[in-house]
Amino acid sequence: MITVVPDTNALFGHDWMTSVAGRNLVDLVKSGKCRVVLPQVVVDELDRQDRNTLRSKRDKAKSALSEVGDDISAITIDEAFDRLGAKTDASRIRLLATSGVSVTSVPADRTRALVDRDLAARRPFMETLGGKKSYGFRDAVIWEIVLDVLEEDKDAIADTVFFVSADKGFIDDDVPKELHRHLLEDLDARGIARDRVALVEKVANVVEDVRAAAAEAEALAAEARAASAPADDEAQGLASLLRGYAFDASRRAELVRVATEALDELVGQPMDEELTYGGDYGLPDWVQFELPAIGGDLSIYGYDLESDFEFDAPDGDTVTGRADVVLSIEAGDLFGESDEVRARVTVDIDIENPAAFQVTYIVLEDNPRPSRPADPTSAQLDFELDSEPSGAEVDPDRGDIELDPDPGDPRDAV
Numbered sequence: 001m002i003t004v005v006p007d008t009n010a011l012f013g014h015d016w017m018t019s020v021a022g023r024n025l026v027d028l029v030k031s032g033k034c035r036v037v038l039p040q041v042v043v044d045e046l047d048r049q050d051r052n053t054l055r056s057k058r059d060k061a062k063s064a065l066s067e068v069g070d071d072i073s074a075i076t077i078d079e080a081f082d083r084l085g086a087k088t089d090a091s092r093i094r095l096l097a098t099s100g101v102s103v104t105s106v107p108a109d110r111t112r113a114l115v116d117r118d119l120a121a122r123r124p125f126m127e128t129l130g131g132k133k134s135y136g137f138r139d140a141v142i143w144e145i146v147l148d149v150l151e152e153d154k155d156a157i158a159d160t161v162f163f164v165s166a167d168k169g170f171i172d173d174d175v176p177k178e179l180h181r182h183l184l185e186d187l188d189a190r191g192i193a194r195d196r197v198a199l200v201e202k203v204a205n206v207v208e209d210v211r212a213a214a215a216e217a218e219a220l221a222a223e224a225r226a227a228s229a230p231a232d233d234e235a236q237g238l239a240s241l242l243r244g245y246a247f248d249a250s251r252r253a254e255l256v257r258v259a260t261e262a263l264d265e266l267v268g269q270p271m272d273e274e275l276t277y278g279g280d281y282g283l284p285d286w287v288q289f290e291l292p293a294i295g296g297d298l299s300i301y302g303y304d305l306e307s308d309f310e311f312d313a314p315d316g317d318t319v320t321g322r323a324d325v326v327l328s329i330e331a332g333d334l335f336g337e338s339d340e341v342r343a344r345v346t347v348d349i350d351i352e353n354p355a356a357f358q359v360t361y362i363v364l365e366d367n368p369r370p371s372r373p374a375d376p377t378s379a380q381l382d383f384e385l386d387s388e389p390s391g392a393e394v395d396p397d398r399g400d401i402e403l404d405p406d407p408g409d410p411r412d413a414v
Helices: 020-030 040-067 074-096 108-119 137-151 181-189 203-228 233-266
Strands: 002-006 034-039 101-104 126-128 133-135 161-164 197-200 298-305 318-331 338-350 358-366
Touching (some): 020 203, 034 137, 074 101, 203 233, 233 298, 233 358, 318 358
Parallel strands (some): 002 034
Antiparallel strands (some): 126 133, 318 338, 338 358
């Protein structure tokens, strides 16, 4: 079974998996495509963050009450935030009650080993002040749970464990987006193949990766059945069909990964007017949305996807993708001043080299009323399918993808 183990930072902002990406992952769990293992420390930390956030917002609301006098009572504010808290609690309870979602703690006898790991300064423990202080205990606990999950069936041909985290404690300093060598050494010491665990930074990305992995598994199983019955036209047709789906899902996962990485690169970039071609001043080319009036030195300090990416049919070697996003904007000259802006991101991706898709254009535009696609799993790609094999049983939730029953070499299709 494909397993997803999320770190705290990966789930923050997903409101107990009620965001678009979170709901997609829960749907995959419910359909039996994967399971989610939540470290107890992640559940506890998310719960603490929720309560701290609500408390801070409640205090700010009451602080502002003095400006409106008797028009609004403190009791009304308390009741409103109590309802928000109850809604959050209900979302947590509903998620943890989902079949396929489990909560796991590290055994108590692991404490000594964690202390030794801390003293040896092995990742995910990290040190500051010249080694005088260290941090990363919760991260080390999470990694122990990942190792436990991997060891459950290390002697069998096992599915991938997707570890969802962007925490620096887990990432190699010299090879970005890869596990640190200390963690790879842990796998070696336990006889676990390094390719059993995949590091993914975002829930939106792991959703696509799970879809691709599940589609690949279905294709391999169908191909094995077809190989054992070469005269069975139905088995041959189904194998070709599912191989096309697997290629399509794999390419979509790569498109989403490249698109989200391009969005990540905009975080922290200044959005002030600059000297443009011709001697005029204007905003950077990628800023085509109305900026909030909260001060100067504006930049994006975070974003949330409000829809899945939709991709057009390829135009030559270029695929265009779009998604609705909520941008968190901050003013550098006014500490603490921030605002949220709804926008639509459009990216052009060069797919000429299948091994290295590249974003050639990205822009953020106004999108005050984002619309959700009717089928967020759909991706229009350059395939055609005249008819399905007679009697073939295929997963009905595959969007509107049309595939060639004989896709051939994927490099030729791209």
